[in-house]
Amino acid sequence: MRVLIQLRPSPDLVAAVADPGQTATTADVADGLPGVELDSAFIPVAVPRPVPLPGGDPLSLNQPLDFSLAAEDASVLVRGTISDDELATRVTMLPTIRPDVVGVFADPVIESSLTCGGDPPVGDWHDVERLINAAGLAAEGLDGSGVALAVLDTGINAAHVARHLGRGVTLDAERSWNPAGVTGRPGEFEVDHGTMCAFDTLIGAPQASLIDIPVLLSTRPGGSALDGLLSDAVAAFAHLRTVLDDQPADSRSLVISNSWGSFSPSWDFPVGHPGNYSDNAAHPFNLIVASLDRAGADVLFAAGNCGRECKDGRCAYPDRPIVGANSHPRALSIGGVDVGNERVGYSSQGPGRLTARKPDICAYTHFSGSKAFGDTEPDSGTSAACPVAAGLVAAVRTRWPSSRLSPAQLRALLRRTAEDRSEVGFDYDYGYGIVDTAGIIAALQRRAKSVA
Numbered sequence: 001m002r003v004l005i006q007l008r009p010s011p012d013l014v015a016a017v018a019d020p021g022q023t024a025t026t027a028d029v030a031d032g033l034p035g036v037e038l039d040s041a042f043i044p045v046a047v048p049r050p051v052p053l054p055g056g057d058p059l060s061l062n063q064p065l066d067f068s069l070a071a072e073d074a075s076v077l078v079r080g081t082i083s084d085d086e087l088a089t090r091v092t093m094l095p096t097i098r099p100d101v102v103g104v105f106a107d108p109v110i111e112s113s114l115t116c117g118g119d120p121p122v123g124d125w126h127d128v129e130r131l132i133n134a135a136g137l138a139a140e141g142l143d144g145s146g147v148a149l150a151v152l153d154t155g156i157n158a159a160h161v162a163r164h165l166g167r168g169v170t171l172d173a174e175r176s177w178n179p180a181g182v183t184g185r186p187g188e189f190e191v192d193h194g195t196m197c198a199f200d201t202l203i204g205a206p207q208a209s210l211i212d213i214p215v216l217l218s219t220r221p222g223g224s225a226l227d228g229l230l231s232d233a234v235a236a237f238a239h240l241r242t243v244l245d246d247q248p249a250d251s252r253s254l255v256i257s258n259s260w261g262s263f264s265p266s267w268d269f270p271v272g273h274p275g276n277y278s279d280n281a282a283h284p285f286n287l288i289v290a291s292l293d294r295a296g297a298d299v300l301f302a303a304g305n306c307g308r309e310c311k312d313g314r315c316a317y318p319d320r321p322i323v324g325a326n327s328h329p330r331a332l333s334i335g336g337v338d339v340g341n342e343r344v345g346y347s348s349q350g351p352g353r354l355t356a357r358k359p360d361i362c363a364y365t366h367f368s369g370s371k372a373f374g375d376t377e378p379d380s381g382t383s384a385a386c387p388v389a390a391g392l393v394a395a396v397r398t399r400w401p402s403s404r405l406s407p408a409q410l411r412a413l414l415r416r417t418a419e420d421r422s423e424v425g426f427d428y429d430y431g432y433g434i435v436d437t438a439g440i441i442a443a444l445q446r447r448a449k450s451v452a
Helices: 011-018 084-097 125-131 134-139 158-165 193-201 230-245 284-295 381-397 407-417 437-451
Strands: 002-007 036-038 045-047 049-052 065-068 075-082 101-106 109-112 148-152 209-213 227-229 254-258 297-302 332-337 361-364
Touching: 002 230, 011 045, 011 075, 045 230, 045 284, 049 284, 065 284, 075 084, 075 230, 084 101, 109 230, 125 134, 125 361, 134 381, 134 437, 148 193, 148 230, 148 381, 158 193, 193 209, 193 381, 209 230, 227 230, 230 254, 230 284, 254 381, 284 297, 297 381, 297 407, 332 381, 361 381, 381 407, 381 437, 407 437
Parallel strands: 148 209, 148 254, 254 297, 297 332, 332 361
Antiparallel strands: 002 075, 002 101, 036 075, 045 075, 049 065, 109 227
16 A cells, blocks of 8 residues: 655655755655655655644644644655554554654545536536626636646646637646646646646636646656646655745735546545545644645545436445545645536535535536637536636736735635525535636635725
């Protein structure tokens, strides 16, 4: 089984891992662990320590937390493999044999969120452009200009996106990043799932600067071209933390679109095990998501395609399929509706596992758009809904950086203004409702007047 091993080596080693100007290797951090085949290709990642603010609890992500990357506080992750025959023994023994081992965590397979349905497109991307009121956003100066928008997926083909949008695309190659072993230049990957996601972000934020992170192209034995490992997402988020920290504090904006998730408990430790990912707020990736939110990033995840009416064949959770970071209280979990405002049958329903009230909101999917999979195939799944919502968030960030409107405040605004689709407010089908750009613009105008 693939695992992430959390270590607390000497402070000088922690400082070297946390410093983006230095490169520490797995051998530097862990010179061998009993029964573990360490992955020397994986660059160790620093994990910030959660520090509860007054009244907080360090293991509850619903509590106010700060995060410290100081050498005396942070820890380090390395990646390795433990034989399935020895898994239980090694996981138990490692922290007692090596006092610098903090914990051993699941490194589950992560996969793109495609649709299980074969239905033709419902409308096209111009319908989505109208429904999210892209013209109204542009009139307010909200077009994504200067906003960094990271697409974590299979890589972007910028030429394809530009051709089908009919306009230029801004791709930030300098701040893009590849996992270890993934070759290819930013913006020049094969047309695939990531190209669809990039296209869909630009419907609402045409001037955003795309950061290309092909996290789903990382390879593993027996893997497919559309899955990776959570450890690569950990490393990607660590890279994005440096992107965020390098921005001026008063204009900091970073939107992170994630159209992937973990579909099967077979790649995870059981619920209740300290190394579990799906239900465990203390898993290092879930902590890193929280730390990016605290630093000013907007993190969005697809809710997944495990809806009861049209479940993706890979969905192996018998219930509550919105798991791990896709259900994170400090991320937006995005469900899917068609351009008729009806929930698509494959959109995963809540409750979520890290927090019950998931999905948060719904955005548009199953429309003719990028043509990444062929001229007649829709942009589908919550994979399309998530970047549509991410583009809307990036548009807002044009004039409302995190210093003016924190990620938590923006999440609350999106929930409050969403078009309710039930009689009781929040529900597990639509969350708080469908994104409503007119309501968002009106709320921002009121906020601007109140702080003037």
